Amino acid sequence: MGLPNHFELTATDEAARTGLLGTPHGVVRTPAFMPVGTAGAMKSVHWRDVRDTGTDIVLGNTYHLMLRPGAERIAALGGLQRFTGWNGPMLTDSGGFQVMSLSDLRKIDENAVTFRSHIDGVKVELSPERSIEVQRLLGADIAMQLDECVRLPATPGDIERAMRLSVRWAERSRRAFEAAPPGYMLFGIVQGGDVPALRSASACALVDIGFHGYAIGGLAVGEPQSVMLEMIERTVPHLPEDRPRYLMGVGTPEDLLEAVKRGIDMFDCVLPTRNGRHGVAFTRFGAINLRNARHADDPRPLDEQSSWPSTRDIPRAYLHHLVKSGEALGAMLLSEINIAYYQRLMQDVRAAISRRTFPDFLEQTRTEWARGDIAAAG
Amino acid sequence: MGLPNHFELTATDEAARTGLLGTPHGVVRTPAFMPVGTAGAMKSVHWRDVRDTGTDIVLGNTYHLMLRPGAERIAALGGLQRFTGWNGPMLTDSGGFQVMSLSDLRKIDENAVTFRSHIDGVKVELSPERSIEVQRLLGADIAMQLDECVRLPATPGDIERAMRLSVRWAERSRRAFEAAPPGYMLFGIVQGGDVPALRSASACALVDIGFHGYAIGGLAVGEPQSVMLEMIERTVPHLPEDRPRYLMGVGTPEDLLEAVKRGIDMFDCVLPTRNGRHGVAFTRFGAINLRNARHADDPRPLDEQSSWPSTRDIPRAYLHHLVKSGEALGAMLLSEINIAYYQRLMQDVRAAISRRTFPDFLEQTRTEWARGDIAAAG
Numbered sequence: 001m002g003l004p005n006h007f008e009l010t011a012t013d014e015a016a017r018t019g020l021l022g023t024p025h026g027v028v029r030t031p032a033f034m035p036v037g038t039a040g041a042m043k044s045v046h047w048r049d050v051r052d053t054g055t056d057i058v059l060g061n062t063y064h065l066m067l068r069p070g071a072e073r074i075a076a077l078g079g080l081q082r083f084t085g086w087n088g089p090m091l092t093d094s095g096g097f098q099v100m101s102l103s104d105l106r107k108i109d110e111n112a113v114t115f116r117s118h119i120d121g122v123k124v125e126l127s128p129e130r131s132i133e134v135q136r137l138l139g140a141d142i143a144m145q146l147d148e149c150v151r152l153p154a155t156p157g158d159i160e161r162a163m164r165l166s167v168r169w170a171e172r173s174r175r176a177f178e179a180a181p182p183g184y185m186l187f188g189i190v191q192g193g194d195v196p197a198l199r200s201a202s203a204c205a206l207v208d209i210g211f212h213g214y215a216i217g218g219l220a221v222g223e224p225q226s227v228m229l230e231m232i233e234r235t236v237p238h239l240p241e242d243r244p245r246y247l248m249g250v251g252t253p254e255d256l257l258e259a260v261k262r263g264i265d266m267f268d269c270v271l272p273t274r275n276g277r278h279g280v281a282f283t284r285f286g287a288i289n290l291r292n293a294r295h296a297d298d299p300r301p302l303d304e305q306s307s308w309p310s311t312r313d314i315p316r317a318y319l320h321h322l323v324k325s326g327e328a329l330g331a332m333l334l335s336e337i338n339i340a341y342y343q344r345l346m347q348d349v350r351a352a353i354s355r356r357t358f359p360d361f362l363e364q365t366r367t368e369w370a371r372g373d374i375a376a377a378g
Numbered sequence: 379m380g381l382p383n384h385f386e387l388t389a390t391d392e393a394a395r396t397g398l399l400g401t402p403h404g405v406v407r408t409p410a411f412m413p414v415g416t417a418g419a420m421k422s423v424h425w426r427d428v429r430d431t432g433t434d435i436v437l438g439n440t441y442h443l444m445l446r447p448g449a450e451r452i453a454a455l456g457g458l459q460r461f462t463g464w465n466g467p468m469l470t471d472s473g474g475f476q477v478m479s480l481s482d483l484r485k486i487d488e489n490a491v492t493f494r495s496h497i498d499g500v501k502v503e504l505s506p507e508r509s510i511e512v513q514r515l516l517g518a519d520i521a522m523q524l525d526e527c528v529r530l531p532a533t534p535g536d537i538e539r540a541m542r543l544s545v546r547w548a549e550r551s552r553r554a555f556e557a558a559p560p561g562y563m564l565f566g567i568v569q570g571g572d573v574p575a576l577r578s579a580s581a582c583a584l585v586d587i588g589f590h591g592y593a594i595g596g597l598a599v600g601e602p603q604s605v606m607l608e609m610i611e612r613t614v615p616h617l618p619e620d621r622p623r624y625l626m627g628v629g630t631p632e633d634l635l636e637a638v639k640r641g642i643d644m645f646d647c648v649l650p651t652r653n654g655r656h657g658v659a660f661t662r663f664g665a666i667n668l669r670n671a672r673h674a675d676d677p678r679p680l681d682e683q684s685s686w687p688s689t690r691d692i693p694r695a696y697l698h699h700l701v702k703s704g705e706a707l708g709a710m711l712l713s714e715i716n717i718a719y720y721q722r723l724m725q726d727v728r729a730a731i732s733r734r735t736f737p738d739f740l741e742q743t744r745t746e747w748a749r750g751d752i753a754a755a756g
Contacts, residue, residue, distance in 0.1 A: 041700055041707040069674065069699045077677050077695050085692055296447065299455050318461050321447045322419055328706060329419040 003212050006185060007244045007265075011354045015236070015263040018353040021213075021244055023089040023141035024183040025081055028056040030244060031260045031349050033342045034091060034268040039064040040074075040084050043273045044331040045339065047086045053308070053336065054343035057089040057141070059268040062134055063098035067117045067124070071137035079139025091268070092140035094131045094173075094189075097149050097217075097249075108148060110165070128169040132176040132186070140184070144215065145173035147189040152223045159193035166191045167205045174209050185212035187246060193218055194227050196234040203238035213244035216264075220250045229258055236263045253282060253345055254369070257362050260349055272342050276335030279323040283311065283341060285373040290334065295320040298377040308340035381590050384563060385622045385643075391736040393614070393641040396728045399591075399622055401467040401519035402561040403459055406434040408622060409638045409727050411720045412469060412646040417442040418452075418462050421651045422709040423717065425464045431686070431714065432721035435467040435519070437646040440512055441476035445495045445502070449515035457517025469646070470518035472509045472551075472567075475527050475595075475627075486526060488543070506547040510554040510564070518562070522593065523551035525567040530601045537571035544569045545583045552587050563590035565624060571596055572605050574612040581616035591622035594642075598628045607636055614641045631660060631723055632747070635740050638727055650720050654713030657701040661689065661719060663751040668712065673698040676755040686718035 006022040007030075021028040035042055035050060036059045042050050050058065060080055065071060077083045081090055096113060099106055103115035112127035126134075128146040135143035147166035150159050170188045177186040188206035192198030206214060216235055219228045232247065239245055246266035247259050256267055272282065279291045283303050295316040302319070306312040310333050322330030345365075352361035384400040385408075399406040413420055413428060414437045420428050428436065438458055443449060455461045459468055474491060477484055481493035490505035504512075506524040513521035525544035528537050548566045555564040566584035570576030584592060594613050597606045610625065617623055624644035625637050634645055650660065657669045661681050676694040684690040688711050700708030723743075730739035 039699075039703050039705060040696070041703070041705040044706045044710070046707070046710065068703060069695070073675060073695070076675065077693060083693065083696050083699075085696070297451060297454065314463055315455060315461060317447070317451070317455050318418070318463070321417075321461075325417050325419070325446060327417060327419040328422045328709065329424070331706065332422070332424065332710070 003186075003210050004182070005242055006183070006212065007242065009242065011356070013353045013356045013358040014261070016260050016353050016358045017263060017265060018350045019244070019265065021265075022183070023057070023185070025087065025089045025141050026056065028089050029350060030265040031256075031346055032056055032266050033256065033346045034059040034266065035272060035339050035342070036061070036268055036270045037084070037086070038270070039068070040080065042335075044277065044328070044335045045273065047084060049336050050086070050339065051088065053340040054347055055088075055339065057091060058086060060090055060092045060138065060140070061098060062092045062095035062131065062138065063102065065092075065138060066095060066134045067119050071134040075137040075139070081139060089141045090139070091142040092135045092138055092144065093248075094144040094146040095126050095134065096131070096146045099126060100149060108165075110168075113146075113148075128172040129176040132173055136180060136184075142185045142187060142213070143177065143180075144187050145170045145189055145211075147191055147217055149191065149218045149221065150193055151221050152194055152218075154193055156193075156195050156198070159191075159195055160198055163191040163193075163198050163202050167202060170206055170209055170211075174211065187211055187213040187215045187244075189215045189217040189248070190235050190239075191218045192231075194223055194231060196231070199231055199235045200238050203235050207238065207240060211243070213246060214239045215246040215248050217248045219247065220255070225255065225258070228255070229262065232259055232262045232264065253342065254366070256342075256345065257349065257365065260353075261358070261362060272338035273335045276338045277331040279330065279334065281311075281319070281334050281341075282338045283373075284368050285371070286369040288373050290316065290319045290323045290330075292320075294376040300374070300377060302337065307344065308337060311337050311340065381564075381588050382560070383620055384561070384590065385620065387620065389732045389734070391731045391734045392639070394638050394727075394731050394736045395641060395643060396731040397622070397643065399643075400561070401435070401563070403465065403467045403519050404434065406467050407728060408643040409634075409724055410434055410644050411634065411724045412437040412644065413650060413717050413720070414439070414646055414648045415462070415464070416648070417446070418458065420713075420717075422655065422706070422713045423651065425462060427714050428464070428717065429466065431718040432725055433466075433717065435469060436464060438468055438470045438516065438518065439476060440470045440473035440509065440516065441480065443470075443516060444473060444512045445497050449512040453515035453517070459517060467519045468517070469520040470513045470516055470522065471626075472522040472524040473504050473512065474509070474524045477504060478527060486543075488546075491524075491526075506550040507554040510551050514558060514562075520563045520565060520591070521555065521558075522565050523548045523567055523589075525569055525595055527569065527596045527599065528571055529599050530572055530596075532571055534571075534573050534576070537569075537573055538576055541569040541571075541576050541580050545580060548584055548587055548589075552589065565589055565591040565593045565622075567593045567595040567626070568613050568617075569596045570609075572601055572609060574609070577609055577613045578616050581613050585616065585618060589621070591624060591644075592617045593624040593626050595626045597625065598633070603633065603636070606633070607640065610637055610640045610642065631720065632744070634720075634723065635727065635743065638731075639736070639740060650716030651713045654716045655709040657708065657712065659689075659697070659712050659719075660716045661751075662746050663749065664747040666751050668694065668697045668701045668708075670698075672754040678752070678755060680715065685722065686715060689715050689718065
């Protein structure tokens with residue numbers, strides 16, 4: 001393997017783990033949730049407020065940033081952390097996933113994926129080497145290998161072909177990363193769809209190559225939660241105990257707890273900000289749709305016991321009004337409220353693992369969600 | 379006149395004045411700029427950040443709020459200050475101006491203006507009495523009389539008819555306001571278009587009725603700046619020295635200084651937030667269009683001497699990227715940057731008047747604006 005380890009496990013509770021991941025821009029407490037700052041911005045949230053939610057690390061999208069404003073430009077401006085003013089740890093994806101979902105006329109061959117930009121139609125080639133180069137230019141603390149992610153359901157043949165290609169690209173990514181300065185990290189990505197044998201083959205091949213950490217990709221792409229959890233269970237035993245494990249693009253608060261229970265350390269998802277823009281709040285009482293008329297006259301906050309000021313102090317009636325009126329402030333408040341909820345959940349998860357009470361915590365949290373929101377006022 | 383005075387002049391420099399206006403929700407330092415929180419929200423700015431810019435008082439739009447979420451609902455929720463969480467001084471307009479500009483099928487007669495809501499087409503009648511009732515329900519620290527504002531150019535006959543109607547509505551507004559608890563204020567609105575004799579007739583009639591303060595309305599509605607300034611000069615001598623004077627819907631930073639020079643104490647305008655949403659920043663160097671490609675690679679902030687963190691620390695290249703990408707964060711940052719600039723300008727204006735150096739300050743500020751933005755980088 002040969003790559004230095006920057007991850008320190010500090011406690012375990014059955015398969016659940018808590019630890020510290022050192023990066024050039026600061027320490028990340030795990031299990032960690034990474035909000036997604038797509039195109040160099042957290043949608044509708046100030047960076048100063050992202051930090052205040054307890055976020056240690058954020059995710060930036062290579063695909064968006066390489067097209068606009070461009071990786072070379074961001075490098076000349078001192079890297080993504082300085083460009084945005086976030087200044088904390090940042091992980092970038094490889095660009096591959098969004099090439100598949102956003103661009104036109106994409107073509108994959110052994111060498112690279114070629115596509116047309118969804119912004120201006122310019123033809124772009126993204127090879128494993130170029131993906132690493134772009135992520136290095138962006139200044140990512142953690143870079144991801146380029147992979148091919150197959151949308152499920154898919155045939156075992158298609159899944160295996162993409163997985164084998166991803167392993168070859170992993171080797172090339174690892175070589176391309178060799179010039180990176182100390183402290184920066186590269187994660188490999190386990191593929192293999194919903195086929196357990198392919199998942200374990202992928203994991204073993206990646207561990208043979210050796211990475212700073214290991215991601216599980218190609219999940220939360222249309223399969224039932226039970227399949228996702230089974231694939232995690234089939235993959236984790238093949239990953240080294242002492243390296244961070246990152247479940248990509250997941251998920252709901254419940255997904256996060258189920259995955260932590262199975263040994264996952266890191267997550268990213270657009271759900272807190274996307275649902276915030278659509279009028280939905282994540283809370284101790286589950287997901288709450290602020291568009292619902294029952295909130296129109298309700299002076300009570302979303303959760304009077306929350307430690308996040310906007311969750312604790314702002315009347316539901318006001319949030320309802322903002323959402324119904326299409327005011328930008330509605331998306332702003334609900335996005336920060338949701339990120340704060342996710343981060344508070346991760347903080348409680350870490351505390352429960354440290355105290356070895358994670359199974360109890362999981363049960364209590366599920367019970368609160370199942371009880372649902374407080375009854376309508378008056 | 380008979381209405382108690384809550385305004386205290388603390389210094390004058392020629393016609394320019396600085397003072398303190400006491401309201402039930404706090405003291406307002408004048409000259410004061412009121413950002414506009416149209417429909418119960420400052421567009422793209424958190425209330426906590428509005429306060430941090432040095433804003434003492436904000437404006438809410440009666441027309442929007444009476445239609446959605448409704449004045450009775452806001453009253454039941456404890457008033458607009460509590461509903462929004464702003465909790466500071468608030469002035470509401472009468473609703474008349476936006477009935478004219480936003481609604482369909484409006485009809486004005488002696489009694490009231492009748493219109494259809496632009497949201498759901500419901501027919502609504504707004505009389506002087508109902509306007510005061512709505513503003514009292516909203517909990518405005520300062521309410522405005524209902525008036526009829528004529529868009530210029532207009533014939534002297536049309537201007538006079540609207541002005542006379544506005545005076546009769548002023549009397550009715552004053553009577554309707556009599557039940558308001560102590561400390562809350564009602565301002566009359568001088569009309570009269572671009573006809574000096576009508577302006578003075580309007581001012582004298584309003585002073586005879588007696589108000590807590592006096593607004594100059596019907597300007598910045600299409601006439602040249604010179605006409606606006608002349609109308610101010612023709613009106614101010616007829617207003618009592620000891621009462622606050624409010625120039626409605628104005629304006630650019632230059633308009634504000636010219637009006638302060640002529641004895642105006644209060645302003646409101648959507649310009650800082652509207653221009654912020656359109657990619658324009660107000661700075662010491664004048665207005666700067668961040669869409670301009672010359673900012674794309676510029677690591678320098680808008681103004682490294684600014685005391686506002688976003689103005690001082692954020693690279694122009696990042697603001698350019700956000701604006702070009704249509705990211706909500708671009709509007710958020712530029713709106714707060716612009717409100718902060720306006721408030722800093724007002725703070726400097728108040729200090730200059732206190733030191734009796736306002737003419738020098740006006741000259742220096744104009745010179746800086748005229749010099750224009752710093753040259754492109756590189």
